[in-house]
Amino acid sequence: MRSSPDRSRAKIKRRGFAFEPFRPTDAPLPLSQLDADPREELLVFERSGERRAVVARQMAYHHTVQGDLAGEPYLVSF
Amino acid sequence: MLHFGCSGLANGLAVLSDEETWSDWDHITGECFAGPHEGRVMDWWPVRITTLEQARREQPGLGVLISSYRSVVERLVERFAPRAIGGEGFLPPHFRVTMAGRVDRRLDGLRNGLGVIDGGQARFYPMDRVPAAGLEDRWADRILVVRRRPDGVPYAAWKGGGEPEMQLLSRWYGFSFTWPGCAVVEGDESER
Numbered sequence: 296m297r298s299s300p301d302r303s304r305a306k307i308k309r310r311g312f313a314f315e316p317f318r319p320t321d322a323p324l325p326l327s328q329l330d331a332d333p334r335e336e337l338l339v340f341e342r343s344g345e346r347r348a349v350v351a352r353q354m355a356y357h358h359t360v361q362g363d364l365a366g367e368p369y370l371v372s373f
Numbered sequence: 374m375l376h377f378g379c380s381g382l383a384n385g386l387a388v389l390s391d392e393e394t395w396s397d398w399d400h401i402t403g404e405c406f407a408g409p410h411e412g413r414v415m416d417w418w419p420v421r422i423t424t425l426e427q428a429r430r431e432q433p434g435l436g437v438l439i440s441s442y443r444s445v446v447e448r449l450v451e452r453f454a455p456r457a458i459g460g461e462g463f464l465p466p467h468f469r470v471t472m473a474g475r476v477d478r479r480l481d482g483l484r485n486g487l488g489v490i491d492g493g494q495a496r497f498y499p500m501d502r503v504p505a506a507g508l509e510d511r512w513a514d515r516i517l518v519v520r521r522r523p524d525g526v527p528y529a530a531w532k533g534g535g536e537p538e539m540q541l542l543s544r545w546y547g548f549s550f551t552w553p554g555c556a557v558v559e560g561d562e563s564e565r
Binding site for chain 2: 296297298299300301302304305306307308309310311312313314315316317318319321322323324325326327329331332333334335336337338339340341346347348349350351352353355356357358359360361362368370371372373
């Protein structure tokens with residue numbers, strides 16, 4: 296049975312985000328053009344057969360990436 | 374449309390808020406637990422974590438979203454973020470004060486594993502106990518097969534086809550706080 300967080304112990308801002316959310320506006324970079332260590336970790340998500348990736352280290356800061364993919368909204372959290 | 378971001382911590386896990394109402398949402402389950410949207414639950418589906426090397430082999434046409442945001446904090450987090458796949462990880466002290474109680478002692482809190490949720494049931498498969506040949510685990514009248522991909526990440530699928538409702542790579546503390554009392558499956562044995 297899942298459990299909801301105990302808000303009495305939580306540290307949550309009443310307004311405003313602790314980290315800048317990632318809301319992509321640029322076209323995705325082709326994987327072949329990504330200049331990074333082969334061990335670089337990626338989060339891969341899919342909507343209606345179309346896939347995108349984000350860099351896990353960038354998501355360690357942003358915590359969320361949100362947008363539209365294949366005409367459907369998505370929210371990825373990390 | 375609601376617009377989300379991380380607004381804090383609960384149980385050492387990120388809490389999301391929407392900037393329209395500042396309601397608080399569990400980032401793993403997608404459930405709103407406080408605020409005007411309390412009780413709402415987002416649809417969820419698994420996200421896969423892999424390496425660039427593996428992605429180039431399997432999905433060479435993949436597009437990568439790159440953030441151009443820069444700040445001192447962002448640089449520090451990117452520089453020191455622990456690896457999710459097999460990395461030891463660390464828990465900053467300020468994470469612990471947000472925990473509702475002690476971490477379930479059946480495993481070390483930072484132990485990495487595959488959490489699987491289906492039909493209201495949750496099980497955790499420690500990554501280092503998934504054999505190279507994979508393991509089989511009975512769920513009621515079905516058998517779940519847990520294997521490792523070439524990138525080392527475990528993944529689960531039903532023996533007859535299909536995948537469970539949700540699976541995620543997770544540290545034990547986060548999974549056990551979200552699904553208290555979940556079963557832990559090590560090797561071919563279940564510990565319930």
